[in-house]
Amino acid sequence: xxxxxxxxxxxxxxxxxxxxxxxxxxxxxxxxxxxxxxxxxxxxxxxxxxxxxxxxxxxxxxxxxxxxxxxxxxxxxxxxxxxxxxxxxxxxxxxxxxxxxxxxxxxxxxxxxxxxxxxxxxxxxxxxxxxxxxxxxxxxxxxxxxxxxxxxxxxxxxxxxxxxxxxxxxxxxxxxxxxxxxxxxxxxxxxxxxxxxxxxxxxxxxxxxxxxxxxxxxxxxxxxxxxxxxxxxxxxxxxxxxxxxxxxxxxxxxxxxxxxxxxxxxxxxxxxxxxxxxxxxxxxxxxxxxxxxxxxxxxxxxxxxxxxxxxxxxxxxxxxxxxxxxxxxxxxxxxxxxxxxxxxxxxxxxxxxxxxxxxxxxxxxxxxxxxxxxxxxxxxxxxxxxxxxxxxxxxxxxxxxxxxxxxxxxxxxxxxxxxxxxxxxxxxxxxxxxxxxxxxxxxxxxxxxxx
Numbered sequence: 026x027x028x029x030x031x032x033x034x035x036x037x038x039x040x041x042x043x044x045x046x047x048x049x050x051x052x053x054x055x056x057x058x059x060x061x062x063x064x065x066x067x068x069x070x071x072x073x074x075x076x077x078x079x080x081x082x083x084x085x086x087x088x089x090x091x092x093x094x095x096x097x098x099x100x101x102x103x104x105x106x107x108x109x110x111x112x113x114x115x116x117x118x119x120x121x122x123x124x125x126x127x128x129x130x131x132x133x134x135x136x137x138x139x140x141x142x143x144x145x146x147x148x149x150x151x152x153x154x155x156x157x158x159x160x161x162x163x164x165x166x167x168x169x170x171x172x173x174x175x176x177x178x179x180x181x182x183x184x185x186x187x188x189x190x191x192x193x194x195x196x197x198x199x200x201x202x203x204x205x206x207x208x209x210x211x212x213x214x215x216x217x218x219x220x221x222x223x224x225x226x227x228x229x230x231x232x233x234x235x236x237x238x239x240x241x242x243x244x245x246x247x248x249x250x251x252x253x254x255x256x257x258x259x260x261x262x263x264x265x266x267x268x269x270x271x272x273x274x275x276x277x278x279x280x281x282x283x284x285x286x287x288x289x290x291x292x293x294x295x296x297x298x299x300x301x302x303x304x305x306x307x308x309x310x311x312x313x314x315x316x317x318x319x320x321x322x323x324x325x326x327x328x329x330x331x332x333x334x335x336x337x338x339x340x341x342x343x344x345x346x347x348x349x350x351x352x353x354x355x356x357x358x359x360x361x362x363x364x365x366x367x368x369x370x371x372x373x374x375x376x377x378x379x380x381x382x383x384x385x386x387x388x389x390x391x392x393x394x395x396x397x398x399x400x401x402x403x404x405x406x407x408x409x410x411x412x413x414x415x416x417x418x419x420x421x422x423x424x425x426x427x428x429x430x431x432x433x434x435x436x437x438x439x440x441x442x443x444x445x446x447x448x449x450x451x452x453x454x455x456x457x458x459x460x461x462x463x464x465x466x467x468x469x470x471x472x473x474x475x476x
Contacts, residue, residue, distance in 0.1 A: 030054050032157040032352065033146055035138045035295070038065020040327035040341035040348075041161035042122060047349050049129035056155075057131055058138045058148050062119035066163050066328075067338045069115060070181045075204055076370060077111045078184075082211040083372035086244060087434075090409040102212040104189040111184070140300035144322040156322050157352050160295065160302075160309055161345070164288035164328035164336060169196065173257030176264050177284040180205060189214050190280035194266055196254050197286030198225030200369045203241065205285065207371045210244045217247040217277055219254060219268060221286075229367075229375055230382055230430040233414060237375050237432060240412050249277075257282055288336060290329045307331035313359035315348045324348045334362040366444040368437045373412045376440030379447045380428030385418045392427060393419045395475060399433060404466045410434050417443070417473050424452040424476060435466040442470060 031053040034041045042065070045057040062069055081102070088100040123133050136149035145154045166179040180201050193209050195202035198220030210216045218225065218241075225248060226234045238248050252268035252275060259265075263280040290308035297303075301320045303310045309325035310318050311332065317323040326348050327341030334340050340362070350358045366378035385392045399405045399413035413433035420427055429443035446456060453474040461468035 027152045030155040033155040034159045036161035037063040040345040043345040045131045049131040060137045063122040064118045085211040139296040160325045162291040167287045167289040176257040192279040194279035194282045202285040219252040220250045221253045233432040314356040374436040376436040377430045378444045
């Protein structure tokens with residue numbers, strides 16, 4: 026017998042859980058389906074566990090920066106304790122999330138969902154039907170098109186390592202590789218990052234990426250660009266990665282090789298063809314209302330939606346809010362992705378929001394680019410943050426902040442302040458009128474926005 030619901034949600038990550046909870050509070054009959062632990066990638070296998078481990082391991086560098094300033098003890102990482110510390114935060118999440126959803130009137134179902142037709146889902150021996158279905162299954166580590174794929178570990182595997190291998194190789198030069206490489210290197214591993222292209226962390230300000238690479242090398246990370254991975258082989262004592270640069274091959278040996286060259290939409294087992302849901306390599310193809318372009322009953326949100334937006338937790342929540350509003354009021358609200366802050370959570374952190382420096386230079390005299398070496402500013406000099414830099418882009422005519430690019434130990438916090446200014450169109454002169462707590466990195470906003 027087919028069971029009818031006001032809404033069915035597949036996936037319990039930030040997008041799915043937010044939508045389910047909101048609709049449950051409105052007394053909709055809602056079912057949410059999860060094949061893994063409730064909570065999704067970010068709290069279980071992504072942002073949160075990574076941030077916990079980074080928050081601990083970055084103290085190795087902070088300690089080293091302050092040797093001779095009155096701090097005399099050395100810092101080292103006990104990997105097993107670090108993993109246990111991380112698990113204290115992560116392991117309670119699935120039960121707590123499921124309990125919270127149930128308390129808000131949502132039926133939680135464990136199992137793999139697959140479509141029977143355009144508005145019917147099969148899961149755990151049941152058939153559920155709704156004219157409002159949200160696919161929010163997120164993304165998973167992408168499979169690299171290389172020989173020896175079975176020898177590769179994933180970022181998920183890294184977060185569960187009981188012991189840290191001595192030699193680690195990351196394939197891919199994006200933020201996942203850099204964040205995990207910093208954690209591993211500060212924990213005592215020899216780390217190599219292999220990047221196919223000529224640059225790592227494409228999309229971030231090149232000058233600051235170069236600084237981050239140098240800071241990474243200082244803690245023992247080897248960054249190799251122009252190395253296209255062709256195959257992985259099992260050898261005595263570990264693994265070997267064979268790369269190509271033009272006609273030349275190179276070999277890299279490690280105890281563990283981690284594929285970190287992006288993520289792909291988690292849609293393989295949904296049977297989307299029977300649901301007449303069109304998709305591409307980036308996920309479910311949707312219109313600006315987050316509705317499938319080929320099945321009006323299906324919407325999508327978060328990393329599994331093919332929107333071109335960054336794969337970030339706040340985007341998933343934003344998408345969900347758009348879907349909820351359109352389900353309640355009819356398709357009225359469209360997604361608008363602009364001025365979204367991004368941060369590489371290394372130490373120093375690398376952050377950006379808004380207009381790029383390259384775009385600013387194309388506009389010529391219409392914009393002003395403030396460039397600062399922050400290493401001698403009080404907030405950074407007292408902690409010996411020698412890498413600290415900032416570039417702030419301002420509209421000469423209006424005084425509006427158009428973009429900001431920061432590398433420093435405080436970049437993640439400062440970039441949020443700039444995101445606030447850009448998204449609310451706060452002018453530089455208004456930023457300078459604020460009375461800030463001093464001394465603090467935030468109080469530097471007055472100087473960073475000088476016209």
